[in-house]
Amino acid sequence: MGLLLACSGFAMAETATQQPTAQPVRTASNPNAIRIVTRPEIMGLWGMEIPNNKKCVEYYNFRSSNDVVIKSGEEWSYGIYEYQPSDDPKEQLSALVMQIKFDNNKVDCSGQKQDQTGDISQYFVQWKNDHTINFCSTAKGEQCFATLRRMLP
Template identity: 55%
Template sequence: MNKVSLLIVLSVLVAPTVFANKTATQATATAKNENMIRVISRPEIMGLWGMQLPNNNTCIEYYNFKGGNELVVNSGKEWSTGIYEYQPAPDNTMSRLPVMAMQIKYDNDEIDCSGLQQDQSGEVSQFFVKWNNPNSISFCGTATGEQCVVDLHRVLP
């Protein structure tokens, strides 16, 4: 057998082993990535919340606190988008209530659940968040949880 033929035969025999090792290494790396667990913390306020207005039982005002501090509000025909900042209680004992600030960036200026038509673009509001239970919160005017103006109930986590 000449040298060229011998090299061809050896190449044919060795090549599958080299490529198999490369494939096995890639499969191991892929398996490790698939078994990784990512833990993502998110503010407890995140999710869809609804508010039933006392004078209108047929219309619910929805507040969707999304990731990235994005906010979407729907009330009747009115749609608003904006941003929010939620600061949880510093000591987790609720001796000091969490604080919520919201700024409306866009409002479509349609009629809301209360029957009013008002462009709220640019409005900023700040409330203390009183947790009545894990599925019910109130927006209050004082750090002690008094002068509450809005009651929201969790619709979706």
């Protein structure tokens, strides 16, 4: 351990006296460049079967730019979403907020016709596994009312 500390002190002292050197800039044309992009785990296409209408699936497409497109029967909506993952899902679920910017006001899978433009909804997301989530009313995972299954990553 003493040798490691002595060596690291020497390396630090040496780097402090060196002048900074120019580093080559990595560009998109550089084949060795690696770009790491993180994305919300909820991103992708999800489907929810409607209990009263097994023939109709409501789709939620969470896209990379925090846009969401919802398709349900003849209705489709477009909006924005914010997903906040939980630091400890056993204590508190992740939060999802959606605001609908446009709704075509057609009949959805449940047979209802309601213009949801301007509506803001908050859900708590309970992850069952990588391909199944529940929307719940509370951060503790109580009163879960919808199950969504991942259709596409």
